[in-house]
Amino acid sequence: MSLPYKTCLLIDDNYIDNFVTRRILESGNFAEEIVVSQSANEAIASLRDGEIVPDVIFLDLRMPMMNGFEFLSEMDKIEFEGKDKLKVFMLSSSLDPNDVRRSSENKYIIQFIHKPLTHKILEELGS
Template identity: 40%
Template sequence: MNSIFLLIEDNTIDQVVTAQLLRKMIGATQIFVVKNGIEAIEWLKKCRDQFCQPLVILLDVRMPEMNGFEFLDAYDELPNEMRKETSIYMLSSTLDPGDIQKAKQNKHVAEIFSKPFPVQKFKDLL
């Protein structure tokens, strides 16, 4: 797996489990973890240009400070150069029909998954 992964997740257990699944099931070697959308935007501004590989973002829906949808709004404002070769997959433990619809309508979201992270289904998509 040649991609870089950015996991945007506030729950520590979900962070550890998802990172382990990415390593074991997909062979991911570069996994960065941030706790909310604010930290993710800061990471993108600071670090994205350091990598030429594709970026896969796993984005939690419900987080404090800046939730997944607020992140997507801020992400949309970033320069195109920071958003190139990036795929965003949303993760939600509460698959609210409104959240599903909102995610599916967002041009940046490739797919929305329910938690726990369905790594095999995700691997098949890659």
């Protein structure tokens, strides 16, 4: 049985959130490889250098230096294989309706998910 995704990129500045989300993704057999970045800038550099070619991204919204929407704007400027099929899940604790609205208007974002990611939510993403 092949896993749903080859490479999953998890971008969140919070170590604990990354730890929990990664464990959920691993135990749910969500992707062959899960790459964690604690900085949107670091993730952009990895995409630009071709170090990572994700087919799915779990992206935090509120991060220092570069937020999730700024990350998507920068990512849009980078050419990489499979970008046209890339799925982004905004993973945030934000309750701001404007964040949900902006997410629904972004061409990369498939769904806005309120933290924390759970096995139930992960199962729903696969169905």
